[in-house]
Amino acid sequence: MATPAEVVAEQHEEARRLLFSMPCAAPPSHEEIPLSMKTCPTLDLFASEKEEEEEKKACDEPVSSPSSGETHSHDATAIVPWSSRGRVDVSKIQALVKEGYRIIEHTPPPPATKNKQKASNKKNQNNANGSNNKNKPKQQQPRLFGPQYSATDIKSTTNLWDPVNAAVNNVNIIRPSHDAWGIGKIVLIFADDFLQGTYELPWWHLRTDIRQAVAPILDCLQIQTNQIVRLLLASLPPGTTIPLHQDSGAWVCQTHRVHVPIIVTEPDKIMFRVGLTDQQLQRIDCTPGHVFEMNNQCRHAVSNCSDDYRVHLILDYTSSSSSNNNNNNNNNNNERPQQQLQHVKLDPGEKLLQTRRSVDRLRNQGSRPTPSFLILGAQKAGTTSLYEYMMQHPLIVRPKRRETHCLDWRWKEEIAKGSNFTEKQLREHCELFYETQALKLHPSCCTGDSTPSYWLDSRRVIPRLKMVFPWRISFLVLTRNPIQRAESHYAMVTSSEGTPAQLKTRGTEWREKSFVQVVHEEFQNMHQCGLIPYWDMDAGTVDQTVFDGFINSAEEDQAWSLYLDRHVPLHTGSYGVLARGLYALQMRPWLHAFHPQDFLCLQLERDLNATTVQATMERVFDHVGVPSSFTLADVSPQNTRQYEPNMDENLYQVLERFFEPHNRRWEALVATLPNQSNKVGTMV
Numbered sequence: 254m255a256t257p258a259e260v261v262a263e264q265h266e267e268a269r270r271l272l273f274s275m276p277c278a279a280p281p282s283h284e285e286i287p288l289s290m291k292t293c294p295t296l297d298l299f300a301s302e303k304e305e306e307e308e309k310k311a312c313d314e315p316v317s318s319p320s321s322g323e324t325h326s327h328d329a330t331a332i333v334p335w336s337s338r339g340r341v342d343v344s345k346i347q348a349l350v351k352e353g354y355r356i357i358e359h360t361p362p363p364p365a366t367k368n369k370q371k372a373s374n375k376k377n378q379n380n381a382n383g384s385n386n387k388n389k390p391k392q393q394q395p396r397l398f399g400p401q402y403s404a405t406d407i408k409s410t411t412n413l414w415d416p417v418n419a420a421v422n423n424v425n426i427i428r429p430s431h432d433a434w435g436i437g438k439i440v441l442i443f444a445d446d447f448l449q450g451t452y453e454l455p456w457w458h459l460r461t462d463i464r465q466a467v468a469p470i471l472d473c474l475q476i477q478t479n480q481i482v483r484l485l486l487a488s489l490p491p492g493t494t495i496p497l498h499q500d501s502g503a504w505v506c507q508t509h510r511v512h513v514p515i516i517v518t519e520p521d522k523i524m525f526r527v528g529l530t531d532q533q534l535q536r537i538d539c540t541p542g543h544v545f546e547m548n549n550q551c552r553h554a555v556s557n558c559s560d561d562y563r564v565h566l567i568l569d570y571t572s573s574s575s576s577n578n579n580n581n582n583n584n585n586n587n588e589r590p591q592q593q594l595q596h597v598k599l600d601p602g603e604k605l606l607q608t609r610r611s612v613d614r615l616r617n618q619g620s621r622p623t624p625s626f627l628i629l630g631a632q633k634a635g636t637t638s639l640y641e642y643m644m645q646h647p648l649i650v651r652p653k654r655r656e657t658h659c660l661d662w663r664w665k666e667e668i669a670k671g672s673n674f675t676e677k678q679l680r681e682h683c684e685l686f687y688e689t690q691a692l693k694l695h696p697s698c699c700t701g702d703s704t705p706s707y708w709l710d711s712r713r714v715i716p717r718l719k720m721v722f723p724w725r726i727s728f729l730v731l732t733r734n735p736i737q738r739a740e741s742h743y744a745m746v747t748s749s750e751g752t753p754a755q756l757k758t759r760g761t762e763w764r765e766k767s768f769v770q771v772v773h774e775e776f777q778n779m780h781q782c783g784l785i786p787y788w789d790m791d792a793g794t795v796d797q798t799v800f801d802g803f804i805n806s807a808e809e810d811q812a813w814s815l816y817l818d819r820h821v822p823l824h825t826g827s828y829g830v831l832a833r834g835l836y837a838l839q840m841r842p843w844l845h846a847f848h849p850q851d852f853l854c855l856q857l858e859r860d861l862n863a864t865t866v867q868a869t870m871e872r873v874f875d876h877v878g879v880p881s882s883f884t885l886a887d888v889s890p891q892n893t894r895q896y897e898p899n900m901d902e903n904l905y906q907v908l909e910r911f912f913e914p915h916n917r918r919w920e921a922l923v924a925t926l927p928n929q930s931n932k933v934g935t936m937v
């Protein structure tokens with residue numbers, strides 16, 4: 254939430270009052286602030302449907318209180334809010350950025366001459382047609398990619414603050430809150446929030462004069478260029494206050510934030526404050542050349558109470574161990590292991606596509622297909638929780654519905670009848686269930702859905718999936734104690750609560766039957782299909798020798814197919830109370846059709862409990878190809894239901910005997926899959 258204007262005005266007035274009574278603090282003794290003093294903030298999450306709104310929101314968002322929701326791993330009083338890193342000569346940078354720092358147009362004007370020309374041509378055309386509604390120019394291109402400028406639109410190539418000059422000779426970067434505050438910028442290095450890509454802009458990698466001017470600062474900090482993830486100059490207009498806030502985003506706890514005042518005409522009229530709380534703010538000396546590091550997890554604010562613009566160089570860098578070509582490891586043991594930075598050199602005039610948390614090159618559009626992951630099942634095994642936890646990740650975008658069913662129930666009826674739909678048409682139909690077009694532009698983001706019915710009867714789903722989404726998909730499979738799964742299934746299907754659509758899809762077949770009856774019928778059905786020859790229907794026991802000889806045989810496959818034909822309808826959810834708990838059987842066709850490494854198999858009780866869920870989700874994020882360094886804000890179980898126990902001890906024991914060899918079979922199968930850590934453990 255942006256700070257209300259009246260609060261900003263109050264803070265500005267307070268800063269003005271403090272100018273003469275609050276001296277600059279003596280620099281704390283620390284030099285580089287350990288990253289372990291910067292805990293991960295609570296993120297305000299990316300919401301696909303509100304993307305436009307989100308983009309307008311602040312990158313550095315104000316939050317209520319620094320000590321409230323945050324869990325500092327350190328004694329709070331020991332956290333260092335800032336440190337002085339030295340002094341440097343900034344005259345070379347001053348000379349480079351002096352021109353135009355006072356007159357900044359933040360929104361580049363449209364390329365006037367050409368647009369006017371086009372508009373007048375269009376007007377003439379329309380008049381000639383006798384209509385001015387036809388052939389309206391499409392609004393979408395300019396909005397997405399920004400206007401196209403050419404060298405002739407630039408007023409002065411030496412004015413690095415000019416957004417038109419930047420758009421042509423450098424790269425246009427959007428910084429929503431800073432742009433809204435009227436802050437001018439010269440961006441040299443930029444990164445997305447997860448540091449997936451560190452972009453060196455042309456004015457950095459093509460201009461020796463700029464690099465040489467900045468070099469003394471890097472020497473002072475004792476860092477290499479490849480450690481920098483953001484480097485920019487910001488011009489704060491007179492009379493402006495950036496209100497109290499603390500920075501958010503996954504990058505914050507992985508980077509050191511440095512400020513260097515460059516042009517500050519009246520340093521005594523600048524109020525730059527930082528502190529652990531709003532009551533503990535310290536004022537920092539902002540005379541040009543003072544290199545200081547600020548803990549941007551602490552509260553901070555700045556007010557320019559002078560009559561001139563104020564230019565700071567702002568630099569974020571990672572510990573040396575995370576940068577390529579650097580062997581010097583000064584990482585503190587408490588810090589998260591850091592990823593290797595990927596440095597990308599951008600071309601002059603190149604277009605970037607930004608959301609609040611992501612940065613993508615226009616040239617990379619479409620490089621991640623949609624969808625790129627699917628939660629396959631099992632039904633009632635916690636798939637809603639898994640899905641909702643995934644959707645908290647800022648780079649995962651919600652599909653239009655959680656269970657798309659685009660490959661089973663919602664597969665076009667005509668298609669099912671075998672009409673002549675082309676592959677392209679089929680794909681387009683399925684793509685409608687996802688934010689496909691928007692995601693093409695943002696390949697660092699991804700989407701997928703959770704349709705637990707896919708796992709059980711995959712005979713239709715797998716060929717359709719291979720046809721419409723022929724790229725590599727990351728699959729997620731979640732299992733649960735199959736007895737509890739069955740109880741949960743029965744409770745859902747017989748519940749009278751839910752929307753009319755939910756009640757319809759659940760069916761009414763089990764309404765008049767007890768759980769015991771439903772289980773008994775399922776045993777009969779399986780038996781008649783020849784699916785459980787090892788099961789003594791009267792004694793309720795397994796013949797292990799028959800079981801071992803039967804599983805994975807052609808007879809088992811045939812019996813399974815017969816069972817699916819006879820007892821797995823599409824129009825109701827009242828089926829498969831035991832079959833849905835035969836996890837290895839459901840998985841077999843999937844493993845025949847796809848690579849084993851495409852699957853991540855999790856177990857509800859073991860992997861989504863309060864102790865394990867964060868680590869599990871980091872594996873999930875890794876599996877689907879988004880940065881795993883994201884802390885979940887809400888790990889509460891989803892889609893829970895209160896219901897009376899619906900079986901006696903005797904039935905429970907029967908089911909335990911029935912499922913026991915199947916559970917072992919499943920565990921043995923999962924153990925053969927690559928990338929399944931935590932694979933040792935028994936089905937609870």
Ligand SMILES: Nc1ncnc2c1ncn2[C@@H]1O[C@H](COP(=O)(O)OS(=O)(=O)O)[C@@H](OP(=O)(O)O)[C@H]1O
Pocket residue numbers: 631632633634635636637638705740741742744745857861862889890891892893894895
């Ligand atoms: N984290 C966690 N820990 C323990 N149990 C959990 C968790 N998340 C979901 N659940 C339980 O999973 C059941 C819902 O599963 P699904 O969301 O897959 O159901 S559905 O197939 O989408 O209808 C539902 O089970 P029942 O409450 O027994 O019906 C949920 O309570």
